[in-house]
Amino acid sequence: xAADPKAKPHRLSISPSxxxxxxxxxxxxxxxxxxxxxxxxxKSLKGILEKQGxxxxxGLEREIQSTVSVIDIIEEVPGSHLLNISxxxxxxxLEDAIIDHLVEIxxxxxxxxxxxxxxxxxxxxxxVTAIEVLNADSRSRVLGGDLSRYExxxxxxxxxxxxxFEKPRPDDDDRFSVALRRARGRxxxxxxxxYHRMKELRRMFAIRNILxxxxxxxxxxxxxxxxxxxxxxxxxxxxxxxEERNPSSLQREDSIHRVRSxxxxxxxxxxxxxxxxxxxxxxxxxxxxxxxxxxxxxGLSRRNIIVSIxxxxxxxxxxxxxxxxxxxxxxxxxxxxxxxxxxAERLLALGxxxxxxxxxxxxxxxxxxxxxxxxGREFRPREGGEGEYHEIIRVIREEIQRVNHIVExxxxxxxxxxxxxxxxxxxxxxxxxxxxxxxEARGQSIEMHKEMDPQLPPVMMxxxxxxxxxxxxxxxxxxxxxxGGSLTLRGELDGRDWIKITISDTGKGxxxxxxxxxxxxxxxxxxxxxxxxxxxAHKIIEEHGGRMTIESTVGTGTAVSLFLPVKGVPRKGEDExxxxxxxxRGG
Numbered sequence: 001x002a003a004d005p006k007a008k009p010h011r012l013s014i015s016p017s018x019x020x021x022x023x024x025x026x027x028x029x030x031x032x033x034x035x036x037x038x039x040x041x042x043k044s045l046k047g048i049l050e051k052q053g054x055x056x057x058x059g060l061e062r063e064i065q066s067t068v069s070v071i072d073i074i075e076e077v078p079g080s081h082l083l084n085i086s087x088x089x090x091x092x093x094l095e096d097a098i099i100d101h102l103v104e105i106x107x108x109x110x111x112x113x114x115x116x117x118x119x120x121x122x123x124x125x126x127x128v129t130a131i132e133v134l135n136a137d138s139r140s141r142v143l144g145g146d147l148s149r150y151e152x153x154x155x156x157x158x159x160x161x162x163x164x165f166e167k168p169r170p171d172d173d174d175r176f177s178v179a180l181r182r183a184r185g186r187x188x189x190x191x192x193x194x195y196h197r198m199k200e201l202r203r204m205f206a207i208r209n210i211l212x213x214x215x216x217x218x219x220x221x222x223x224x225x226x227x228x229x230x231x232x233x234x235x236x237x238x239x240x241x242x243e244e245r246n247p248s249s250l251q252r253e254d255s256i257h258r259v260r261s262x263x264x265x266x267x268x269x270x271x272x273x274x275x276x277x278x279x280x281x282x283x284x285x286x287x288x289x290x291x292x293x294x295x296x297x298x299g300l301s302r303r304n305i306i307v308s309i310x311x312x313x314x315x316x317x318x319x320x321x322x323x324x325x326x327x328x329x330x331x332x333x334x335x336x337x338x339x340x341x342x343x344a345e346r347l348l349a350l351g352x353x354x355x356x357x358x359x360x361x362x363x364x365x366x367x368x369x370x371x372x373x374x375x376g377r378e379f380r381p382r383e384g385g386e387g388e389y390h391e392i393i394r395v396i397r398e399e400i401q402r403v404n405h406i407v408e409x410x411x412x413x414x415x416x417x418x419x420x421x422x423x424x425x426x427x428x429x430x431x432x433x434x435x436x437x438x439x440e441a442r443g444q445s446i447e448m449h450k451e452m453d454p455q456l457p458p459v460m461m462x463x464x465x466x467x468x469x470x471x472x473x474x475x476x477x478x479x480x481x482x483x484g485g486s487l488t489l490r491g492e493l494d495g496r497d498w499i500k501i502t503i504s505d506t507g508k509g510x511x512x513x514x515x516x517x518x519x520x521x522x523x524x525x526x527x528x529x530x531x532x533x534x535x536x537a538h539k540i541i542e543e544h545g546g547r548m549t550i551e552s553t554v555g556t557g558t559a560v561s562l563f564l565p566v567k568g569v570p571r572k573g574e575d576e577x578x579x580x581x582x583x584x585r586g587g
Contacts, residue, residue: 019324026316034305041301045294046269053271053287054255056216060223060285061275063214067206068277075199097205098198099162099178102128106180106189109133129175129194135187153181153188161188170195200227203277208234221268221288225275228283237288259291267291339516340542361407369400419462419543426499426564427452429463430489433470437478445484452491456499459564461544466564469540472533473503473560480507480558497566498546504559510552518550534560 074091105126114122119131134150152158163177170176177192193201207225211234216223222237255273262268268288275283372393381389434450441448477487485506494500510518519538534550537560541548545565552558 019320022320023317026320027313030309030312030316034309038298038301038305042294042298045297049269049289049291049294050255050257050271052219053257053269053289054273056220056223056287057255057271057273057285060210060214060287061273063210064207064225064275065277067210068203071199071202071206075202093209094202094205097209098176098193098201101201101205102178102191102193103160103180105131105191106178109189109191110180110182127197127200128191129197130190130192132190132192133182133187134190150179150188150190153179156181165195165198170198172196204233210234211236216287219290219293221262221266221290222286223288224286226284226286228281230284233283260288262288269294361403365400365404365407369397369404372396372400419465421460422463423458424461424463424466425456425458426461426466426491426501427454427456429467429470430491430501433467433474434489436471437474441478441487444478444481446478446481447486449486449488450490451488453493456491456493457566459499459566461564462540465540466544469537469562470501470503472537473562476533477503477505477507477558477560480509481505485557493566494563499564499566501562501564502559503562504557506557509554509556509558510550511554512552515550515552519548537562 071091071094105122105128109119109122109131119133123129123131134154149163150161153161159181161179163175163179165174165176167174172194174195175192176195176198177190179188179190181188204227211223211225216236220237222235224235224237225233227233255271257269257271259267259269269291270286270288272284272286274281275285376390376393376397430450430452434448438448474487474489481487487506488502488504490500490502490504492500492502518534538548541562541564546563548563549561550558551561
């Protein structure tokens with residue numbers, strides 16, 4: 001007999017190229033995962049730094065708004081800064097800072113010989129009202145020619161002269177001037193601002209004072225404030241922030257941020273926010289935060305990710321290698337599962353086909369049968385043709401019965417099985433089947449033999465279904481021995497867990513390449529057969545938790561082995577131990 005058809009050569013394998021491809025995929029996935037993790041960490045740290053910068057700018061904005069509010073009150077009430085009240089700012093210090101600023105402009109003009117056009121450009125850039133260079137004998141267009149106020153400078157008695165506003169509530173004609181005695185020759189340089197520019201200068205120097213006195217903490221490289229024309233008005237830190245040339249930035253309600261490099265090469269994260277005064281955009285505040293802490297954390301994260309990738313890579317490659325080494329050991333189980341799936345698919349297809357055949361054929365078949373019965377009973381053939389007539393009627397009725405038998409087999413095969421488990425003896429079932437086929441076997445010159453182990457225990461089974469499976473197999477064996485032969489039914493224990501029933505014949509056998517097809521419902525070697533005998537038997541055995549094998553050699557015969565579990569088949573909701581107790585084998 002041939003070997004078990006399930007013990008076929010290994011068809012599945014993992015080639016080294018596939019192993020290398022899997023390893024490359026693992027490496028790629030780990031690298032991609034590490035990249036995204038590093039990127040996520042970078043975004044998180046950057047978000048934390050952005051929030052830190054925004055919080056700092058919000059605090060700076062509140063401080064500026066508070067200071068400007070005090071300045072507004074002082075400007076609305078002339079002389080209030082002279083009162084003995086507690087103020088959050090030193091108004092006199094602001095005035096001194098403005099005077100120093102105007103003196104610096106005058107010194108710049110005195111040091112350089114500037115033309116009239118250059119003076120006009122300086123006026124626009126410094127946004128002062130006027131810059132005038134006076135000689136003792138000149139007539140000034142700007143100052144209206146009134147030189148009496150500057151006599152102490154022109155005579156050389158004073159170096160600097162401050163001329164405050166003349167009115168308690170200055171108007172556009174009133175000026176605040178600082179005059180500086182020229183270093184070379186007689187004369188003076190006068191720098192004047194109107195009341196509107198004076199108010200702007202007070203706020204500018206107040207903001208500068210806030211930046212100088214506020215503690216911004218470690219990691220803050222610079223803080224700068226720009227006015228509504230986007231000109232720098234206050235700054236503290238290592239260098240000025242990047243220039244802002246987009247006026248639409250003043251209209252943004254949210255903060256903006258960017259990463260930039262300073263002239264020193266240091267990288268900072270710059271956060272910018274609109275400065276609101278009196279509910280209106282007044283300028284832009286910017287803070288530059290060092291990214292050194294982010295880089296340090298990212299460096300540490302990068303090292304940790306590399307180590308993690310290395311460990312996971314080693315574990316992954318080791319796992320894939322173990323699978324590669326172990327795959328041959330599991331190959332047989334994989335192929336067996338595939339065979340079961342294919343068989344289940346074939347049985348499902350056959351079940352659907354059987355249901356369709358039963359529905360479409362049964363009714364017209366019954367009608368044909370009744371019509372043939374009437375022909376045989378009520379109609380008479382012409383004289384001399386009675387024998388031929390009745391023979392035709394007989395043949396038709398036999399063929400109708402055969403078709404009906406086919407339909408019944410399809411219906412039985414497609415109908416879901418309901419197994420009725422009882423404790424039954426396999427030897428008794430084999431004995432009944434041998435008695436059932438004894439006369440038919442003798443009529444075809446077939447010798448039947450029984451070889452049953454007397455120690456076979458009873459098992460839980462559906463007695464009728466197992467009998468049907470044995471009948472189908474024995475029928476195939478008898479039909480395979482047209483010229484007689486030997487049929488053997490053997491029952492024995494296979495190990496401790498299985499009962500093995502083998503039906504072997506000396507028929508013509510099945511070619512080796514067709515043994516697998518024997519369980520397909522479309523396979524048959526008989527001209528008028530359906531090929532359902534073995535598939536039905538196989539289905540019954542599987543429903544009992546067993547298995548069926550076929551061994552065959554052409555010209556020698558075929559052996560079909562049925563394996564039934566000795567333990568009870570668990571019903572729904574119970575385990576094997578409960579099934580054993582139900583079968584009478586438990587403790």
